[in-house]
Amino acid sequence: MQISLKNVKNIATTASDCLIMTVNPSLSGPLAQQLDSACGGAIGKILKVGDFQGKLAETVMLPICDGVKATRIMLVGTGDAPLTVSDYDKIIKATVTALNRTRCKSALWCAENLAISDRADTWVLQRLAQQMTLASYQYRKTLSNPKPGMSLQRLSVAAPVTAANKAAIAAGSAIGEGTNLARELGNLPANICTPTYLAEQAQALNKKYPALKVTVLEEKKMQQLGMGALLSVSAGSDQPAKLIVMEYTGTTKSTAPHVLVGKGITFDTGGISLKPGAKMDEMKFDMCGAASVFGTMETICQLGPKVNVVGIVAASENMPSGRATKPGDVVTSMSGQTIEILNTDAEGRLVLCDALTFAAKFKPASIIDIATLTGACVVALGKHAAGLFSNSDDFAQELLSAGQAAQDRAWHMPLWDDYQTQLDSNFADMANIGGPEAGSVTAACFLSRFTKDQRWAHLDIAGAAWDGGAAKGATGRPVALLSQYLLSKAGQ
Numbered sequence: 001m002q003i004s005l006k007n008v009k010n011i012a013t014t015a016s017d018c019l020i021m022t023v024n025p026s027l028s029g030p031l032a033q034q035l036d037s038a039c040g041g042a043i044g045k046i047l048k049v050g051d052f053q054g055k056l057a058e059t060v061m062l063p064i065c066d067g068v069k070a071t072r073i074m075l076v077g078t079g080d081a082p083l084t085v086s087d088y089d090k091i092i093k094a095t096v097t098a099l100n101r102t103r104c105k106s107a108l109w110c111a112e113n114l115a116i117s118d119r120a121d122t123w124v125l126q127r128l129a130q131q132m133t134l135a136s137y138q139y140r141k142t143l144s145n146p147k148p149g150m151s152l153q154r155l156s157v158a159a160p161v162t163a164a165n166k167a168a169i170a171a172g173s174a175i176g177e178g179t180n181l182a183r184e185l186g187n188l189p190a191n192i193c194t195p196t197y198l199a200e201q202a203q204a205l206n207k208k209y210p211a212l213k214v215t216v217l218e219e220k221k222m223q224q225l226g227m228g229a230l231l232s233v234s235a236g237s238d239q240p241a242k243l244i245v246m247e248y249t250g251t252t253k254s255t256a257p258h259v260l261v262g263k264g265i266t267f268d269t270g271g272i273s274l275k276p277g278a279k280m281d282e283m284k285f286d287m288c289g290a291a292s293v294f295g296t297m298e299t300i301c302q303l304g305p306k307v308n309v310v311g312i313v314a315a316s317e318n319m320p321s322g323r324a325t326k327p328g329d330v331v332t333s334m335s336g337q338t339i340e341i342l343n344t345d346a347e348g349r350l351v352l353c354d355a356l357t358f359a360a361k362f363k364p365a366s367i368i369d370i371a372t373l374t375g376a377c378v379v380a381l382g383k384h385a386a387g388l389f390s391n392s393d394d395f396a397q398e399l400l401s402a403g404q405a406a407q408d409r410a411w412h413m414p415l416w417d418d419y420q421t422q423l424d425s426n427f428a429d430m431a432n433i434g435g436p437e438a439g440s441v442t443a444a445c446f447l448s449r450f451t452k453d454q455r456w457a458h459l460d461i462a463g464a465a466w467d468g469g470a471a472k473g474a475t476g477r478p479v480a481l482l483s484q485y486l487l488s489k490a491g492q
Contacts, residue, residue, distance in 0.1 A: 001136045003129045003173050005036035005165055006156040008110065011037035012068050016156065017104035019070035020095060022111045023047075023080045025054035029112030031158070036403025038067040043075065055079055056087055057094035061102070072100055078113045080254050085407050088116055092128060096135040100153050106154040111490055120203075122164050125157065126172035127407070130480070133176025139187050140472065162430075167492070174302040175406075175483050179476035182288070182295030186449035186466060186474025190267035190284040195242040195315035198264055198287070201294060202244045202313070209248075211370035216354040217243035227354040230314055230331040233347045236271055237317035241353065244313040246297050250306050250490065256365035258486060260297075261355045263348045263371035263445065264290030264315035271318045271344030272326055279468075286348070288465035288474055289370035290315060295479040296341045296486070318344070330428045334358060340428035347433060349443055353450045360454060365489075366395060367456045369447065370478065376439030378463040385411040386478055387460035389444035395455050399485055408480035410459060418443050 008014050011021075011034050023032050025043055036043040040060060044050045052060040056079035065073060076095050079087070089115075099107060113125055137151040159165050183202065185193060199216045206214040219240050222231055227243075234241035244264075247257075265286040269275060275283065278445050290313040296313045325331070329341050331350075333358040339350070348371050359367050377387040386403075388410035390396035403409045422442050423432030430449065434442025444458050464477045 001133055001152065002151060003169055004154075004156055005159050005169060006108065007161055007163045008108070008158040011035050011110060013066045014108060014109040015069045016071070016076055016106055016109040018072040018099065018102060019068065019368035020074045020076060020109045021108055021445045022076050022078050022091065022113060023054050025080055026052070031110050031219045031409035035068070035073070035110075039073070040282060043195050053077065054162060057090040058479060059094050059098040059134050061098070072102060072104060080363045083114060083116045085116060087118065087126070088127060088299045089131060090112065091478045096132070096150070100150060102114060103151040106156070107152055108156045108158060110158040122168040124166040125159060125165055126232045127155065129169045129172025130176040133173050134179060137180040137183055139184065141188060141192070143182075165309065170417040171487065171492070173482050174299045177302065178299030178483060179479040180296045182291040182476035183481050185291040185294055185371065186288045186476070188283050188284070190317070192289065193284070194239050195264065195267050195317065198266065198313060198315045199242045199244050202246055205246065205294070205297060205301070209306055211249065212297070212301055212402070213247040213249075215245040217245070222354075223357070224336045225335070227358075229329040229339055229350040230316065231343065232317050232325040232329070232331045233265070233271075234316040236321040239266070239317045241315070241316040242313075243358065244315060246311040247295060248300055248309045250300075250304060251308055252358040255308050256309045257362055258489060259310045259312060259362055259364040259367045260360045260482060261314070261352060261359055261369040262290035262293035262314045263287070263352055263369070263373065264313045265348060265351065266315060266317055268318045268347065269320060271347060272320050272324050273343045273345040274320060275345060282468065283468065285466040285474060286372050287315070288372050291460060291474065292370050292461070292477065292479050292482065294480040295476055299479065299483045300486060303487070303492075305487055305492050307486055307490035309358070309486055310364070312355050313358055314355040316351055318347045333450070337430065337449065338428040340425040340431045342431050343433045344442070346433045349446045352447060355451045356447065356456075364454065366420045367451060367454050368459060368482065370459045370461060370482070372462045372465050374440040374443050374462055379441060381411055381463055383463045383467070385409050386481075387411060387412050387413045387440050388457060388458040389415045389441070389460070390450055390456050390457035391415065391451065393456075396455055398488075399457055399481065402485035402488060403478070405480040406484040408478050408484070410481065413444070414441060415444055415448060438443070
């Protein structure tokens with residue numbers, strides 16, 4: 001979707017398929033009053049009659065008005081109370097629903113009474129661009145007869161055409177498009193979205209953005225590097241593992257990069273520790289951490305901020321076979337530490353630990369790994385917040401703040417040494433699980449053993465990465481949080 005700013009001097013003489021006007025119950029604001037005057041007082045009359053009351057997210061289409069050049073006029077209620085971010089999202093969602101009923105291709109957004117507590121006007125513009133871009137996404141890849149998608153192709157926003165406003169629209173659109181890429185990768189079935197497919201998508205990003213450097217490590221190279229943990233996961237699959245490295249250089253090469261490491265288990269059966277059959281189809285979403293890395297790299301490449309970013313994806317299938325790793329096997333990680341694999345369904349940490357060790361070669365300013373790692377995190381936090389673990393409280397606070405700013409929130413979880421003993425093993429340096437208690441914490445403790453010398457954080461997105469039920473599908477989280485953090489490092 002094309003979203004742009006437009007200096008509007010006279011609403012009545014501005015052409016569009018649909019003029020969208022936000023209105024409160026008292027019809028306050030110069031734009032709304034200007035439109036009401038052009039319509040011969042029709043808006044005021046509708047409010048007085050009560051057919052439209054200006055309630056939050058209430059919408060109505062006005063009959064064709066001879067005094068206005070727009071083909072249609074849509075009124076969207078803002079209510080009387082001060083708006084929250086959630087209220088604003090409801091207003092945008094209601095607008096999209098009403099627009100989809102019209103099948104119009106262009107619209108002009110004229111907004112008043114949209115002041116949101118603790119949010120700048122530029123944030124309001126960015127959020128609009130982001131949410132409208134997200135609304136344009138529709139999964140089509142494997143549907144022979146998909147439902148009609150959003151007809152709206154161009155949205156003009158009545159706001160001053162300033163550098164700050166243009167940057168806000170660009171950021172919102174880019175974050176939306178990055179999130180949509182992550183959603184698409186997550187939604188693809190595992191017979192299409194294999195580790196090889198993810199490697200091909202990285203090469204496609206390279207063609208789209210030639211400044212992006214892409215390297216794909218094959219299993220032979222991983223073996224040479226000593227990645228015994230990662231390779232233990234792919235051992236049972238006919239699909240070869242891939243370690244995908246995407247490097248974006250937005251400032252001097254001597255500037256330390258920020259590294260994102262994504263868990264890319266394109267399908268997780270649990271291996272020999274086989275999962276129950278119910279909802280196993282949802283294990284195609286086990287690569288949503290990797291998808292968020294792809295989405296964030298798309299956003300960063302679009303915006304071109306002055307920051308260096310490395311995206312690493314550890315891609316593999318976890319399958320049972322005669323070659324598969326068995327419970328009780330001991331493997332040696334790239335770091336040289338040995339791991340007793342007590343449960344082959346705790347595979348995400350095995351691919352991540354070698355990828356995190358590999359990431360150290362970039363001498364990063366920070367490392368964030370993103371993974372649908374534990375069901376325990378879903379039990380603890382549900383779907384609304386990602387679990388955030390870090391070996392630096394200051395770093396954790398930066399990410400929490402980025403999540404709040406992006407409305408893509410995380411919750412700071414403990415990473416105390418008290419939990420480390422749960423990973424003790426009689427036969428290796430550590431076990432890959434820590435027992436039934438505090439499963440998300442012990443998983444993070446495991447990863448912390450491979451990042452001791454790094455400024456590191458772990459995002460467990462098992463609850464946030466996809467929705468189930470009738471709305472089943474990938475969410476694209478936490479692309480917004482990650483993008484916000486990286487843009488803040490570039491001073492944007």
